[in-house]
Amino acid sequence: MRRFGLVVLALALAAGCRTEPPARTGVRIVDDAGDTVTAALPVHRVVSLNPAVTELLFAIGAGGAVVGRTAWCDYPAAAAAVPSLGDGINPNLEAIVARKPDLVLLYTSGQNTDAVRRLAQLGIPALRFRTDSLSDVPRVAGVLGRLTGRQSGADSLSRAFAADLAGATTPPAPYRPTVFLLVWDQPPMTVGRGSFLTELLERAGTENLFADVASSSAPVSIEAVAARNPDVILALGAEPPAFLSRPEWQVVPAVRERRLVREEGSEFSRPSPRAPAAIRELRAALHEALQ
Amino acid sequence: MKRLGLLLLVPVSLVIGLWAGPVTFTPLELWDGLIHPYADAADIVRELRVPRVLLAFLVGGSLSIVGASLQALLRNPLADPYLLGLSGGAGLGAVLAIALNPDWPWAVPAAAFAGATGAVALVYRLSVVAGRRLDPRVLLLAGVVVGSFAGAIMTTVVSLSEAAELRRAFLWLLGGFGASSWRAVWVFSAYAALPLVLLFLSARSLDLLSLGEESAKHLGADVERNKRLVYIATSLLTAASVAVCGIVGFVGLVVPHAIRRLGTPMHRELLPAAFLAGGAFLVLADALARTVVRPLELPVGAVTAIVGVPLFALLLRRNYT
Numbered sequence: 001m002r003r004f005g006l007v008v009l010a011l012a013l014a015a016g017c018r019t020e021p022p023a024r025t026g027v028r029i030v031d032d033a034g035d036t037v038t039a040a041l042p043v044h045r046v047v048s049l050n051p052a053v054t055e056l057l058f059a060i061g062a063g064g065a066v067v068g069r070t071a072w073c074d075y076p077a078a079a080a081a082v083p084s085l086g087d088g089i090n091p092n093l094e095a096i097v098a099r100k101p102d103l104v105l106l107y108t109s110g111q112n113t114d115a116v117r118r119l120a121q122l123g124i125p126a127l128r129f130r131t132d133s134l135s136d137v138p139r140v141a142g143v144l145g146r147l148t149g150r151q152s153g154a155d156s157l158s159r160a161f162a163a164d165l166a167g168a169t170t171p172p173a174p175y176r177p178t179v180f181l182l183v184w185d186q187p188p189m190t191v192g193r194g195s196f197l198t199e200l201l202e203r204a205g206t207e208n209l210f211a212d213v214a215s216s217s218a219p220v221s222i223e224a225v226a227a228r229n230p231d232v233i234l235a236l237g238a239e240p241p242a243f244l245s246r247p248e249w250q251v252v253p254a255v256r257e258r259r260l261v262r263e264e265g266s267e268f269s270r271p272s273p274r275a276p277a278a279i280r281e282l283r284a285a286l287h288e289a290l291q
Numbered sequence: 292m293k294r295l296g297l298l299l300l301v302p303v304s305l306v307i308g309l310w311a312g313p314v315t316f317t318p319l320e321l322w323d324g325l326i327h328p329y330a331d332a333a334d335i336v337r338e339l340r341v342p343r344v345l346l347a348f349l350v351g352g353s354l355s356i357v358g359a360s361l362q363a364l365l366r367n368p369l370a371d372p373y374l375l376g377l378s379g380g381a382g383l384g385a386v387l388a389i390a391l392n393p394d395w396p397w398a399v400p401a402a403a404f405a406g407a408t409g410a411v412a413l414v415y416r417l418s419v420v421a422g423r424r425l426d427p428r429v430l431l432l433a434g435v436v437v438g439s440f441a442g443a444i445m446t447t448v449v450s451l452s453e454a455a456e457l458r459r460a461f462l463w464l465l466g467g468f469g470a471s472s473w474r475a476v477w478v479f480s481a482y483a484a485l486p487l488v489l490l491f492l493s494a495r496s497l498d499l500l501s502l503g504e505e506s507a508k509h510l511g512a513d514v515e516r517n518k519r520l521v522y523i524a525t526s527l528l529t530a531a532s533v534a535v536c537g538i539v540g541f542v543g544l545v546v547p548h549a550i551r552r553l554g555t556p557m558h559r560e561l562l563p564a565a566f567l568a569g570g571a572f573l574v575l576a577d578a579l580a581r582t583v584v585r586p587l588e589l590p591v592g593a594v595t596a597i598v599g600v601p602l603f604a605l606l607l608r609r610n611y612t
Contacts, residue, residue, distance in 0.1 A: 184459050186389075186399050186459070186463050186469075186470060187462055187463065187467050187469040187470070187588065187590075188469060189459070189462075210586065213586065213587065215587070218587050219462060219467075219469075219587055219588050219590075220586050220587055220588060221312070221313055221469055221581050221585075221586065221588045222339060222469060222470075223312050223313050223314060223335055223339045223340070223581070224313035224314070224585065224586035226334060226335055226339065227313060227314040227335065228586075239392070239394055240394075242393075242394045242395055242396045242398075243396040243470075244396075245396050246396045246397075246470070246472065247338075247472040247473065247474050248338065248339060248342070248470060248471060248472035248475075250338070251334045251335065251338045251339055
């Protein structure tokens with residue numbers, strides 16, 4: 001009730017009394033899902049249920065405001081000290097409310113719509129952000145800077161990111177080898193156009209073998225892989241993929257000749273300020289595999 | 292006439308199965324790839340498509356024989372190869388293997404097989420404990436109960452593991468022949484030969500069993516022995532097919548009924564006919580699964596039901612009008 005009163009007060013203040021601004025003002029924010037939310041800025045207690053957002057909050061210097069995170073928020077190391085509230089999609093509301101946040105940040109998934117609506121009923125503003133591509137890094141960092149009062153941190157992050165990205169993607173590769181991205185083997189699954197990994201591969205001077213596939217996660221047949229004949233196979237995960245020793249995979253020349261690159265780490269699975277480093281790492285590894 | 296149709300269906304399905312795929316070959320390229328080991332198409336045709344088609348045929352045939360036999364054994368038209376707890380056990384094994392992710396390329400199929408046979412052993416034990424003889428009704432109950440139990444543990448494991456792993460586990464369970472190889476063909480054929488022969492030899496006792504146990508006994512069948520034999524043979528076949536391709540529904544349930552509708556009620560004819568028809572059906576379903584959305588693949592279990600249900604509805608209609 002108190003929180004609701006605060007929002008009403010903030011709204012009234014924002015609407016009328018411009019001449020005498022209070023310490024905290026209600027500001028209307030439109031998120032990536034198209035919702036308009038009013039929140040008192042700057043926020044001091046943020047629950048971030050999106051690992052990319054958690055990482056950005058720490059990167060712009062607002063890590064101290066993070067009071068809840070997902071189980072996947074593994075970067076930076078300081079994030080581990082924040083209580084984990086589960087896996088972030090369709091979250092547990094009780095766990096969120098218990099952290100007494102004044103803002104909740106989620107991923108733009110349809111599965112989060114209900115959570116946003118119910119949080120609003122409880123008087124807790126919730127925003128959803130799309131974090132799927134490199135361009136989302138400076139864009140979302142800017143919004144987060146405004147929300148947390150860390151504009152300067154966000155601005156310098158965005159400048160550094162742009163410069164770092166430009167440095168990582170030059171000089172352009174002499175030719176563009178094709179890479180088969182193997183995210184799972186039984187059944188073989190890859191990622192298509194529109195996924196962050198495809199963008200990383202393109203920035204690293206290569207081409208996703210299945211860039212023509214629209215879905216971001218797709219089962220493909222070994223036959224299709226063999227026919228398209230990738231230059232390199234990129235496997236994600238902690239261990240080398242054991243199944244590559246299975247007989248049916250030997251039809252793919254890159255498997256037979258072990259032109260295989262393995263990468264692990266969350267910098268390859270979500271857009272972050274670490275993306276330029278990930279691109280450099282990919283370029284070096286792919287170059288070595290193609291020697 | 293019907294027999295001729297069935298005999299023709301088999302080579303036609305095999306040819307379509309060989310020809311269909313994400314890569315399109317001309318008939319000449321396909322033939323070259325089949326007979327010359329160094330032709331352009333040889334790798335794909337000889338190493339991927341031929342084993343895949345053979346495996347789909349063998350598994351489809353086995354599942355449909357298993358369905359026919361279980362329908363007679365349990366005297367229940369709804370019986371299918373997975374009814375007696377096998378899918379739950381296999382699923383649990385596969386999910387555990389996916390969650391633990393051991394460094395062995397055959398871990399998931401091996402674990403699925405172990406899970407399925409474990410469930411079978413448990414069901415068998417339960418149904419024999421309940422009475423000295425193997426009561427089909429108790430068997431059915433024990434199967435459903437063990438299946439739900441394994442399914443519940445599987446759901447628990449899945450809900451505690453990563454979201455991506457969950458999707459992968461379900462994709463694997465939905466079935467597919469993406470991981471077919473010659474080795475899988477040899478292992479499956481060597482293994483399936485004995486239970487298949489046993490089931491073919493049980494044709495007469497299945498006829499008697501489907502009349503009811505009392506009548507079967509009066510007609511001189513060693514009912515108890517036959518029941519156990521059929522149960523173990525069907526279970527072993529299903530467990531092997533789960534290890535090869537996950538859970539492919541519909542084939543084992545409906546192909547035997549379709550064959551019966553075509554007028555083959557005696558098991559001596561029903562079983563071989565069901566084997567051929569089931570094999571051809573699964574080969575065609577798999578061909579669809581890998582061409583409809585190429586270069587992506589659909590789970591073959593989804594295709595069997597999407598294509599099979601309208602076909603079966605047609606067949607039902609035809610017989611009633």
